[in-house]
Every structure is written in structure tokens, then in C-alpha cells.
Amino acid sequence: MEELKNYGHQHPLLMLNEEQLIGNGNGVVDCSRCGEKVSAPCFICVECCGFYLHKTCAEAPLELNHPFHRHHPLLLLQNPPYTFEPGTRCICDFCNETCEKFIYHCSCGLDFHIKCALFTFNIAERNLKELEHVALEDPSFSSKNDGGNLGKCFVCWEPLAMYTYFSLDCGFNLHKKCAELPPKMGHVCHRKHPLLLQFNSERLSCKICQVTPDRGLVYGCSTCNLAIHIDCLSPLPVIEDKSHQHPFTLFWRQIPFICDACGTEGHHVAYACCTCSIMVHKECISLPRIMQHAWHNHRVFHTYFIHKEYFRSLNCIWCYKVVDTEHGSYFCADCNVIFHVNCALKEKEWYCIVTQENEDDKSLDIPVNSITKVLERNDAGEATLIEHCKHKHYLMLSDKISEHGDKCCDGCLLLISAKFYHCLRCDFFLHKSCAELSKIELIFDHRCDEEHFAGLKPFILTSDCMFECELCTYLSNGFSYKCNECGIHRCVRCVFLQFEVKIPGHKHPLLFYYDYKGQCSGCGTDINKAYRCKDCNFGLCLYCVVRLTRVGHNCDDHPLKLTYHKINDYEKYHYCDICEEKRDPKYWFYHCETCDTSAHVNCVLGKYPLIKLGSTYNERDHPHPLTFAKKFPYYPKCVECGKPCEDLSLECAEPGCNYIVHWKCGK
Structure with a gap:
């Protein structure tokens, strides 16, 4: 002792x-x-x-002049010198773990565990005797590692695989080459001053890859306020990738360059293909050649150059800014659709890469029409009499809105407009566009469970059940696209909602912005995704974009139109004619110009705007067919709960059977 x-x-x-x-x-x-x-x-x-x-x-000194932090001393403190908000912690700037007791602290905001500060000090001082008790291990030896996962080096934070490394009793892992890094070096990417191995105390982004390292060591130049990842200083001299027919050769650049693959700026490290006369970022060498993107029905292809005359519009369909065709982009030549490279790759859940094995398979791009058979055509070649896969009788083309203008399409549950198909034997109507829907749709951004990403999944057109749309959350008994793997439904309105829509009453098209934050101009709610106008301060949430523009209600004999502007400036007119409460004139309402009727959107639509009254419901254990009904005279009592039926209910269609039940009680 x-x-x-x-x-x-x-x-x-x-x-x-x-x-x-x-x-x-x-x-x-x-x-x-x-x-x-x-x-x-x-x-x-x-x-x-x-x-x-x-x-x-x-024996740790109370003040440590660390070679990796030359500007200020590190002071040993008993507790972190911060007052934290609840839930926040002091984090070591080397190992990224919580500092709870004694720490080395610098006035510029760096904090280290005692063991981290002393360990890095020994590395900086080339005091490798401190590591003599540690065996050098072959990283291929994986008996002590789960699946051979050897973790990351505590200096460069790159994987340890394929390197010899130290594994210290105190928990540090190091590449042997990182333990022996020179404290000072000259480099072609920064010829003005030598680069010093140091902590990234100012949290600078790497000058080469533009990523900000949150831990580990970097080579830096304090005079030029510059930091570079250790790994970025020694890139591969030649890279070959199957997405390009020629190899790419390393080319150090003293001035910034524009990457020919993605069109954004690069620094210092470029890779050039001299055969094709292109210069790219290292990470852009392996860009996907073909991808399927959620924002377009067809595959999009990467190219380095496009002739402008091939496109009517050069606006990227993600950010709506012009794409420079002198540099790389993703495009669909058939549809005049183009992406910036970084926009196409911005959200991983929105695209999947088409591999070489299936890039020539075009079968998924071919829609299967839901019209089973065309029986008659007019002189213009238009189908006038058809068989449809979702109805048992023939359907006839019509444009007689005056006779059927109060009827709803059984596909989308909106009022009939323009040309439509109708059944002569029963109350069945379909918009022409709804009759021509494809039987199968490949829908992206869909998870069949929480454990894995499902990618493109086939959704099947169905019409034989009640469903709640996954996107707009409306309950409906119209057409939907259903995933047979997990049972979710999407209504046809949401499936075919475009990323550019025209709203009646607004002069400009609305464009979908994935990362917009603001307030909906239709209902006033806060939104983080929106359909927005580029030219004026007008944006709508998804619910307002899919609002019914024309709807019938028993408060008026005429269809009510969704209205976006003030009908009358007098305050006494700013009331709802259904609930008789005040309404905010800034937000949308339904209005009849003939009768001057105005009403809140929710008062007109109610809870179930997309359920067709009179349609049959077969999912209830009752000997006779049940139909949807609403607003009965004398409000008969529900057979389940005994309360009056004042809203959506199911009633028996059989004469003499007085069975009636609330929809909520009967489902």
C-alpha cells in the first residue's frame, strides 16, 4: 500500500x-x-x-492544456456549469454520452468525461504506452460481436470492419491508423496553412462533404475557420459503379464546382469521367438510374443532360422551381415531368429504386380498366353502353344533368356532373371518369405493418363495403382502393388527387408543398403540408381540397355551392341558416345564390357526407336488406338503444318490417 x-x-x-x-x-x-x-x-x-x-x-490535473484544443485550457469541474431545461443533458463531445459527474469544461462550450479528455490527450501526445496493455485484434474475429458488427472508431466514427483496432477496457475502440494519426499535416485541399488534428469546437461543417460532425476529431485550420473529416482527406483514387459505363477518377479542386449529376455545388473532392466530360460528387457516382416515385405514375430516369425542346415545363414537381437541364435531373419523357435530383431523393419513403433485374418489366405501368365490356359506341368512338365490373346491369352514357342533377355518383359520392353512366334498372350512377378507373393501382408510401417498409403495393378497386379513407378519414360506401394485405382503404378522390389542382373561385393553380407550415385559408386550422398558391398567400389543407363543391341539403331546394369569397359585407348576414350561429366570413361556407342561403361547412356536410342514402348495407345480421336513411318523420326509435333516429340510420327495405337502427348502433 x-x-x-x-x-x-x-x-x-x-x-x-x-x-x-x-x-x-x-x-x-x-x-x-x-x-x-x-x-x-x-x-x-x-x-x-x-x-x-x-x-x-x-491524478487528473485541474487544468488541462489539450493539444487538440489549443485556444483555451480545459478546467476540471465537479458538476456541469449549466442550468438545464427538464429533459436536457450535458453530453461529452468525444464519446457522445451523458456527463453527470466530474467533467473537463472549456469556456467555448466543449465538455468531456475525465477518461475521454485523458485518453485523447495521450493520443495527441503520441503516448501509446498507455495502450500497451491492449491487444491488437483482427476485426474479422467476430465471436464477441453480434453478427460481426464491430461498431465504430471513436476518432473518425467510421466502421471498424476491415481495420485492425484497439479495444480498451474503458470502452474505446480505435482504428490502429487513427491512434497513429499525425497531429499536423499539409494537404492538397488546403495549401495555405497546415491542418491540425483537433476537436471541432466551433461545430463547423466538413469543407469537403458539407456534413457537420457531432463528435470525434477533425483536421482543421483555425485561421481559415475550416474543418475536414479524417476520412474525407483520403478518398478512393478510382471508383467504378454499375450505374455508369466508365470509371470515375479522383480530381482535387481548389475552387468550388457544380456537380453534373445533381446540379449543386461541390468542394475540393470531385470525381471526373473524362470519356463523358462530367464531374460529380463522390456520393453522386452511385445515384439510382431509375426510380419509381410517389409523385408520378411512371418511372423516372436520371440523366446528365436534357434537350429543353423535349419539355413544355421545366418546373420541378416537388419544389416547383426551374430545373437547369445543363445538369442532372430525373425525368419522365412521356409525361413532361421533371425533378431536381435532390428533390427526388429528399424523402426516402417517397421512392423506391428500380433494379437492373426489373427495369425492363413494364407490366406494372399498364392500367387494367374497370369497364368489363363495351357494347356500343357512338360515331366519335365514345363508349355509350358498357358492362362494368362493379355493377350487375348495363350502364348507358348520358349528359342529361337536368334530369339527374340531384343524384350522386356511386364511385366518388359527389353530385353528378358533365357526362355520366347510369343504370336504367336501378338507381346507380357513375361519372365517366369513375367508370374508367383502373382495377388495380400501385400506391406508394404505404406500410402494411410498423416493422418494415412495404414500398409499392397493389391496391384493388372495391365497392362492396363501408370504409374509412386512410387519408381524408371520411366514412364512405362508394368506390375505394383496398390493400388486401392490411385491409386499409383509400377513397378514389384521394388516390387520384393531383399535385397540382384548380380550385373554383381561385385564379391560380394550387401546388402541393410537402414541408409547408401555415394556416389553411379554407378552415383556419394549422397545417404542415398544404396545397398552396405560388403567386398569393393562399393555402389549403387536404380536407379543404377534397371538400364537396356542390352538395344537396334539405335547408334549400337547390344544390349549395362551396363559396370562397364574401357574399355580403353586412355583419348581420354572417350567420349560418342551419344552426343560426355566427360564421366567420374569412372561411369557407356553402351558399345558394338563388335563395341567398348561407351555412357552415360542417352544418351542411354533417358527419357522413359521403354515404349514399338509399344504398344497400349487407353487413348486418337481419333477414331483409337494409338501406341508409336520414331525417325520418316523427323520429322513430332505434331497436338497439331506444333513442330517436335523428341522424344516419339503417332501415329495413321490406314492406311491413319496421326495423330501424342508428348507424352507430348497427355497425
Whole structure:
């Protein structure tokens, strides 16, 4: 045992070696400074008050002039010098773990565990004797690793695989090459001054890859306010990728360049294909050649150059800014659709890469029409009499809105307009566009479970059940597209909603912005995705974009139109004619110009605007067919709960059977 010392403790401390520590019989104890398990040599309080110190923690200097942080000293503090909000923590800038006890702190905001500060100090001082007790291991030896996953190096934070590394008892892993990095080096990417190995105290982004490292070491130049990842200083000299027919060769650049693959700026490290005369970022060498994107029905192809005359519009369909065709883009030549490369790749859940094995398979691009058979055509070649896969009788084409203008399409549940098909034997109507829907749609951004991403999934057109749309959340008994794997439904209105829509009453088209934050101009709710006008301050949430523009209601004999402007400036007219409460003139309402009727949107639509009254419901255990009904005279009582039926209900269609039940009670 060595002589008694205090090391800042109120009682004398005694140093123990490994044999003495085991013989002391205190089991597993933690160091009172670093909080880690104590190992010999260590100090123990002679008064047995439970105070233990690693020898290295006891002898740690109160002020450390660290070679990786030359501007200020690191001061040893008993507690972090911060007042934190609830839930926030002090994080070590080397290992990225929480600092709870003694830490080394710098006035510029750097914080380190004692062990991290001293370990990096030994690396900086080339004091590799501190690592002599650690065996060099072959990273291919994976018996102590789950699946051979060897973790990452604590200096460069790159994977340890394919390198020899140190594995320290204190939990550090290092590449051998990182333990032996030179503290100072000259480099072709920065010839003005030498680069010094250091902590990234100013949180600078890497000058080469533009990523901001949140831990580990970098090479930096304080004079030029510059930081570079260790790994970025030694890129591969030649890279080959199957997406391009020629190899790319490393080309150091002293000035910025524009990447020919993505059209954005690059710094220092470029890769050139001299055969094709193109220069790209390292990461752009392996860009997907073909992808299926959620915002377009067909596949889009990457190219380095496009002739402008091939496109009517060069606006990217994600950000709606012009694409420079002198640089790379993703495009569909058939549909005049184009993306910036970074816009197409911005959200991983919105696209999937088409591999070489299936890039020639065009079968998924061919829609299967829901019209089973065309029986008659007019002189213009238009189908006038058809068989449809979702109806048992023939359907006839008509444009007689005056006779059927109050009827709803059984596909989308909107009022009939323009040309439509109708059944001469029953009350069945379909817009021409709804009759021509495809039987199968490949829908993107769909998860069949929470464990894995499902990618493109086939959705089947169905019409034989009640459903709640996954997107707009409306309950409906019209047509839907259903995923047979998980059972979710999407209504036909949401499936075919375009990323550019025209709203009656607004002179400009509305464009879908994925990351817009603001307030809906239709209903006033806060939104983080919107259909927005580029030219004026007008944006709509998804619910307002799919609002019924014409709807019938028993408050008026005429269809009510969704209205977007003030009908009357007099305040006394700003009332709802259904609930008789005030309405805000800034937001949308339904209006009849003939009768001057105005009403809140929700008062007109109610809870079930997309359920066709009079249609049959077969999912109830009753001997006769049930139909949807609403607003009965004398409000008959529900057979289940005994309360009056005032809203959507199911009634028996059989004469003499007085069965009636609330929809909520009957489902």
C-alpha cells in the first residue's frame, strides 16, 4: 500500500493494487469522479465512507492544456456549469454520452468525461504506452460481436470492419491508423496553412462533404475557420459503379464546382469521367438510374443532360422551381415531368429504386380498366353502353344533368356532373371518369405493418363495403382502393388527387408543398403540408381540397355551392341558416345564390357526407336488406338503444318490417 493522500477528499485515501482490491472484498464499486467501475490501481477512503477513485482520475490535473484544443485550457469541474431545461443533458463531445459527474469544461462550450479528455490527450501526445496493455485484434474475429458488427472508431466514427483496432477496457475502440494519426499535416485541399488534428469546437461543417460532425476529431485550420473529416482527406483514387459505363477518377479542386449529376455545388473532392466530360460528387457516382416515385405514375430516369425542346415545363414537381437541364435531373419523357435530383431523393419513403433485374418489366405501368365490356359506341368512338365490373346491369352514357342533377355518383359520392353512366334498372350512377378507373393501382408510401417498409403495393378497386379513407378519414360506401394485405382503404378522390389542382373561385393553380407550415385559408386550422398558391398567400389543407363543391341539403331546394369569397359585407348576414350561429366570413361556407342561403361547412356536410342514402348495407345480421336513411318523420326509435333516429340510420327495405337502427348502433 502506498502513502496516504487526500486528492480533494475530506479523509485520507489509500492506494490499492489489484490483489489488495480483491482482498478488500467490496465487490463492484464505481469511481466517485468518472462514475465508471473501479479497477486497480485505485484509491479507497480509509474511513470506509464509500469514496473510490481510479488512479488516473485522482491524478487528473485541474487544468488541462489539450493539444487538440489549443485556444483555451480545459478546467476540471465537479458538476456541469449549466442550468438545464427538464429533459436536457450535458453530453461529452468525444464519446457522445451523458456527463453527470466530474467533467473537463472549456469556456467555448466543449465538455468531456475525465477518461475521454485523458485518453485523447495521450493520443495527441503520441503516448501509446498507455495502450500497451491492449491487444491488437483482427476485426474479422467476430465471436464477441453480434453478427460481426464491430461498431465504430471513436476518432473518425467510421466502421471498424476491415481495420485492425484497439479495444480498451474503458470502452474505446480505435482504428490502429487513427491512434497513429499525425497531429499536423499539409494537404492538397488546403495549401495555405497546415491542418491540425483537433476537436471541432466551433461545430463547423466538413469543407469537403458539407456534413457537420457531432463528435470525434477533425483536421482543421483555425485561421481559415475550416474543418475536414479524417476520412474525407483520403478518398478512393478510382471508383467504378454499375450505374455508369466508365470509371470515375479522383480530381482535387481548389475552387468550388457544380456537380453534373445533381446540379449543386461541390468542394475540393470531385470525381471526373473524362470519356463523358462530367464531374460529380463522390456520393453522386452511385445515384439510382431509375426510380419509381410517389409523385408520378411512371418511372423516372436520371440523366446528365436534357434537350429543353423535349419539355413544355421545366418546373420541378416537388419544389416547383426551374430545373437547369445543363445538369442532372430525373425525368419522365412521356409525361413532361421533371425533378431536381435532390428533390427526388429528399424523402426516402417517397421512392423506391428500380433494379437492373426489373427495369425492363413494364407490366406494372399498364392500367387494367374497370369497364368489363363495351357494347356500343357512338360515331366519335365514345363508349355509350358498357358492362362494368362493379355493377350487375348495363350502364348507358348520358349528359342529361337536368334530369339527374340531384343524384350522386356511386364511385366518388359527389353530385353528378358533365357526362355520366347510369343504370336504367336501378338507381346507380357513375361519372365517366369513375367508370374508367383502373382495377388495380400501385400506391406508394404505404406500410402494411410498423416493422418494415412495404414500398409499392397493389391496391384493388372495391365497392362492396363501408370504409374509412386512410387519408381524408371520411366514412364512405362508394368506390375505394383496398390493400388486401392490411385491409386499409383509400377513397378514389384521394388516390387520384393531383399535385397540382384548380380550385373554383381561385385564379391560380394550387401546388402541393410537402414541408409547408401555415394556416389553411379554407378552415383556419394549422397545417404542415398544404396545397398552396405560388403567386398569393393562399393555402389549403387536404380536407379543404377534397371538400364537396356542390352538395344537396334539405335547408334549400337547390344544390349549395362551396363559396370562397364574401357574399355580403353586412355583419348581420354572417350567420349560418342551419344552426343560426355566427360564421366567420374569412372561411369557407356553402351558399345558394338563388335563395341567398348561407351555412357552415360542417352544418351542411354533417358527419357522413359521403354515404349514399338509399344504398344497400349487407353487413348486418337481419333477414331483409337494409338501406341508409336520414331525417325520418316523427323520429322513430332505434331497436338497439331506444333513442330517436335523428341522424344516419339503417332501415329495413321490406314492406311491413319496421326495423330501424342508428348507424352507430348497427355497425
